[in-house]
Amino acid sequence: MSRTDRLVGAITDNTRILIAVMLVLTVAFGAGVMNLDQSSSLDQFQSDTEESQKLTYINDNFSTGNQNTTSAQLIVRDDDVLDKETMVDVLELQQEFRRNATINQTLVEQNAIVGIPNIVATAAIRADIGAELQRTNAEFQRLNRTVSEERASLRADGAELERRAATLNATTEELSAALDTLRANPNASVRETFASVRSATPVEFTDEDYATFERAVEQLRSAENRSAAEAAYRLGTRGVLADQFETLQSQRETLQQRQADLREQGEQLQELGAELRSLNADLQNASDPTLDRQLETLQAMNESEVDDTIGLVLGSESGGQAFAFMPNYYQPGDTSVNATMLVVTQTTATEMSAGAASDRLVDSQLAMETVAANADVAADDVIVFGTGKISDEINRSMTDSLAIVGPLALLFVVIALAVAYRDVIDILLGLAGIGVVLTWTFGAMGWLGISFNQIMIAVPVLLIGLSIDYAIHIFMRHREERQNENTPSSVAGAMRVALAGVGIALVWVTATTVIGFLSNLTSPVPPIQDFGIASAVGISAALVVFGLLVPALKIEVDGLLEDRFGWDRRKEAFGTGGGRFSQVLAVGETAARKAPYVVIVAAVLLSAGGAYGASQVDTTFNQEDFLAEDPPDWTKDLPEPFKPGEYDAKANLDYVNENFLRQDSQAQLLVEGDVASAATLEQLQRAQRTAEESDSGVVQVLSNGEADIRGPLSVMEQVAANNETFNATLAAADTDGDGVPDRNVDAVYAELFAVAPDQAAGVIHRTDGGDYEAVRMVISVQGTASMGETTDEMRALADGIEADSELTATATGQTILFDIVSDQLLDTVIESLLITLVAVFAFLMFTYRITEGSALLGAVTLVPVVFSVTWILGTMWLLDIPFNIMTGMITSLTVGLGVAYSIHVSERYNQELERADSMWDAMETTITGTGGALLGSAATTVGGFGVLSFAILPPLQQFGIITGLTIIYAFLASVLVLPSLLVVWTRYVGPDVGESAAEAEAPVGTAAPGAED
Structure with a gap:
């Protein structure tokens, strides 16, 4: 008994123990599902390059404040967004944003929302303040000059009054002395004495003054007492100068009044100075006036003033950042245009990454959209575009895609299995196996710390298809053996023969498919590496589950139903009962019998065309790839929770790209030294x-x-x-x-x-x-x-x-990093294809040399896969599908999946050569038996991947189409081209088997009749 027989016997003889162990493992793996994270960030696709390191350096060392920020763009569209009514509505909309707690908590402290209405209102405020400042300054300068001149005049006039007072006082003394002289000398001449006083003083005397002095002399000379003498002295001094002293007093009173007026002007000057300082402060602060003040100013303006201010900030001679808010088709100086932009600057709790945003940011931008939709805005339309909005749609597209694709994939699989199995029990066993495989895979991802990202959506669909592939091969072979008179007809006995027959092929299939997916480890793109690991784990799990657990369950269930309930569980294998399917499957055998070389040459020529198309396929990686178009109308009629939401970010992104400055579309040059x-x-x-x-x-x-x-x-x-x-x-x-x-x-x-x-x-x-x-x-x-x-x-x-x-200068930025990822995707396509082909080629040649004695059979088995690779790449060129994060893995996937079909055909053909009467009998049994199983598995796999075309996420749609075609090409290559290759191999280097029963029985060296054909 061979090792394979002993292993298979252990499986079929210990089914209950095996089921128990597998259930324990399922629970262990299932616990890891709780650790599974979801990530939609595009930064995860970036490898450790110099450009990414420099961008990190920039983010760490350059800043615009103490907060991480991001910007959302609001596009306002209307017949004229620069009219007063629309701009007032936009400012009121900004007030609604600030009243909304979800939005307001994310806004930066200063200049949180900026647009043309804000700039126009601010310019008007600054213009008003500037005009008032100019008027006040002119008044200040005028009054300051007046005060300065008056102060100088007062100083001069005061000095003159002091000199006049001193002169009058001196004259008074001289008049008094003259009176003393005249009193002492009665004979002295009054006129001569007065004349001497007149000549000694600048004071001008009149005749009336002399007459007063003369009367004073007479009174003095006749004075009999002191009081009379004092009265005479007063008359002769102050009396003579009475008019002079009266004028001096009047001038002094006038000077005092002027001084009082000057003090009032000084106070006015101080008030004007304070007003100037206040206006200057207002002008400085007017770069960020309050929203209420902006709205009040704009409401107070008439249309003419609005147009004049627009001409000021958007005139042909003006510069600045105002034009950053205008569409690229705007003509400077125009006072009307149909669209403008607002920029909302928001804080982020953590550093931003492309395609991903915090829930706080997502909620705020969705709230902006809701508030804008419900606000009474004169504009026809308000578009909200930002990282939060994009992140929401990317995440929703993943969720909605799974909600649509998952049930459709299962539904298709159930339908396909119903057609292939025509048995409820087998369908349920297959679905149970799929559930276990998915549990193991997602649990392993959780334990390994692999995040569920955009490309991981393909993993469950891939595993569903491959799991059913494994199930069909085992179940169909089990059914064949139960109908085979040369094998035990019991459930366990037929399963033992089926596993021994198809088990090796499944192991080889698993090994080669795992090699294909693990070739993605050479990719510098981390998520592609993770996809390779997750797929390899899932495929290995499928082998274990459908090679151990499902056969054990099949034995237990069928045995129970037959032994206890007497049900006959023997079923006919798909494709073996004749009819239309058998006739279709026989095309490859017929072509191989009649013209194998023609088939091979046709395949080579077709592959040459595909190879040319492969060289023309583009490579792309950008944010737009992950944004979904608005789903078709039929999806909107789906019931909850399968009904997808609305998607407009892609259309909005296209509009912004075509017409406005993208806030997040930047390149950076870092200069060091x-x-x-x-x-x-x-x-x-x-x-x-x-x-x-x-x-x-x-x-x-x-x-x-x-x-x-x-x-x-x-x-x-x-x-x-x-x-x-x-x-x-x-x-x-x-x-x-x-x-x-x-x-x-x-x-x-x-x-x-x-x-x-x-x-x-x-x-x-x-x-x-x-x-x-x-x-x-x-x-x-x-x-x-x-x-x-x-x-x-x-x-x-x-x-x-x-x-x-x-100096050292490095070009970096998100766009450049995405371009690097795009180049790395192309490298991934080429490297993974070469590695997969070389590894699978070496593996097949080695294993077939050991097991079948012919290494060349391994090469023959791989040739149809190479054909299908060129065919699928040529198809991508014809359908204008580029290499992206999903389709970039198509080459390794084509080899990994395609070689499975070839292995099943080659392995079954080689087995049948040992017990068939001729090469054609072996080929017929292979094509109708294994070919039927391949057709069933291909149908389910194509259907499983085909439903991805209904996904919301665009790369998934492309991936589903291309992968479905890959399965079709691999199936066609295995049943149409491989038979011709196997015929040629058999004739030249294969076992010594005749091409007919007569030839097989003829002596060696004798040709059977018709052998020359």
Whole structure:
């Protein structure tokens, strides 16, 4: 007894123990399902490349604040989105966003929502503040001049009054002295004495003054007492100067009034100064006025004022970032357009990855969509587009795809099995085996830490198809043996012969299929490696389950039904009872009998055409690949939970790509080395000009004709326009006036970090020690530009920066990383195909040399698989299906699945050669027996993969179509081409078996009648 017979006997004799062990293993594996994670991030497809390392460096060392942020884009479409009514509605919509807790909790603190209505309102506010500031400043300057002049005049007039008072006082003293003289000398002349006083003082006296003085002298000379004398003195001094003193007093009162007025003007001047400071502060803060103030300002404006302000911010002579919110077909200066964009900046709890977002972010962007749909907005349509929206649709497309594909796959399998088995018990046993295989596979993924991602959706469908393939071969062979008079007819006895006959083929099939999928381990793309591991584990599980558990269950169930209930469980194998299926399957045998070489040559020619088509197949990997189109109408009639949701992200993405600046479509140039030097800034300026002048259609050009590029130079220019201090520093460092500092670059950087730290940190990396280690340029890329063109142009810019310098420049960014993944996918296709072919070729030649004594039989078995590979690749070219993360595995899958069909045919044919009367008898038994099983398994597998064409996820649709065709090609190659190859092999190097019964019985060296045919 051979080892195979002993192993098979152990299986059939210990079925209950085997079932118990398998159930325990199922529970153990099933526990791992709880550890299975789901991931839709596209970052997981990126390998560890220099570009990915540099992007990580950028994310770690360049920032625009202390929060991780992302942006959502809202596109507002209407006949005229720049009219007052629509812009007011958009601002009110922003208020609704802020009132919504789900949205508001994600918004950044400043400038969270920015669009043309905000810019127009802010410009109007700044214009009003500027006009008021100008008016107030003019009033301040006028009043300041008035106060200054009056203060000087008061000082002069006060001094003059003091001099006048001193003169009057001195004159008073002189008049008093004159009176003393005249009193002491009665004979002295009054006129002469008065004349001497007049000549000694600048005070002008009148005749009335002399007359008053003369009366005073007379009174003094006649005074009899002191009081009379004092009265005479008063009359002769103050009385003479009474008019003068009265005028002086009036002038003093006028001066005091003027001083009081000056104090009031000073207070007014202080108030105007405070108002100026307040207006200046308002103007500075007007870059981010409150939303309420923006709305109030816009509502107060008339249409003419709105148009004037739009002309101010979007005029042909204006610049700035306002044009980043306008469609690329907008003509600067126009006051009407049918679409505009809002940018909503949101915080993220963790770092973002392409195609994936936190639940918080997803919920917020879905809430924006709901609020916009329910708001009373004059615009016809509001589109919400962002990472959260994309992540939601990618995740939903996975879930909805499974909800549709899973039941359809099972339904098709049940129908196919019903046709093939025509027996409820066998159908239930097959479905039970599928459930165990899936449990083992997903449990193993959980224990191994393999995430369930987009391409893993194909794993259950793949395993369902292969599991049924295994089940059909075992069940059909078991049915054949129960009908075979030369084998035991009992359930266990027939299963023992069936397992011994088909078991080896299943082992070889499993080994070669596992080799095919494990060849994906050479791929640099991690999820493809995981797919290879998960598929290999699942296929191995299918062999164990359908090679051990299902046969044991079959023996127990059929034995119970026959022994206890008397049911006859013998069934006819599919394809062995004659009829139309047998006639179809016999085509390959007939062709091999009549013209084997014609068949082989035709296959070779067809494969040559397929090989040419294979060289024309494109490779792609981008976010758009994972976005679903809106599902067909028939899916919307499905009952819950199978009914898919609505999908519009792809259409929205296409619209944004065609008409607007994509916030997430950027390439970056990281420059490292001595970046705080004039030479580095000159290199950056040269690279920026090269990018701006490029006509390749890669760099995003705004509607004002300016390229959207941000780097150290553009940030310096922007900050200098708003900060006089930095403007002076920059001007002092730019001696030739070309906008690029040519000295004291360290000082320019330091001042930039001092006045605008967030903006500086976004383009310059300064270490904790104060050294400037790297700078970067962020270049917006057109959404319609191909990844290859973008990568080539950015790398050319990097090479230009490195030329004639000691700098290191690296082009990176999500688009470039995706292009690298695309290249790696092509490498995966080629490498996995070569590795799979070589490994399977070596395995088959070795195993057939050991088991059958003919290594060449292994090569013959593999040839139809090579044919089917070229056929499927040619079909991909004809159907315009590119290599992507799913279809990129088609070559290894074709070899892995296709070789199974060839092995079954070759193995059965070789077995039948030992007991058949002739080569044709062996071939007929093989084609009608194994061929029938192959037809059944092919039908179920094609159906299983074919239902993927109903998936919501586009790569799954393509994968389902291509894989279904792969199975068809593999089946056709095994039943149409392989028989001719086996005939040629038998005639030249195979066993010494005749081509007819007569020839088999003829003496050696004697040709049987008709042998020459």
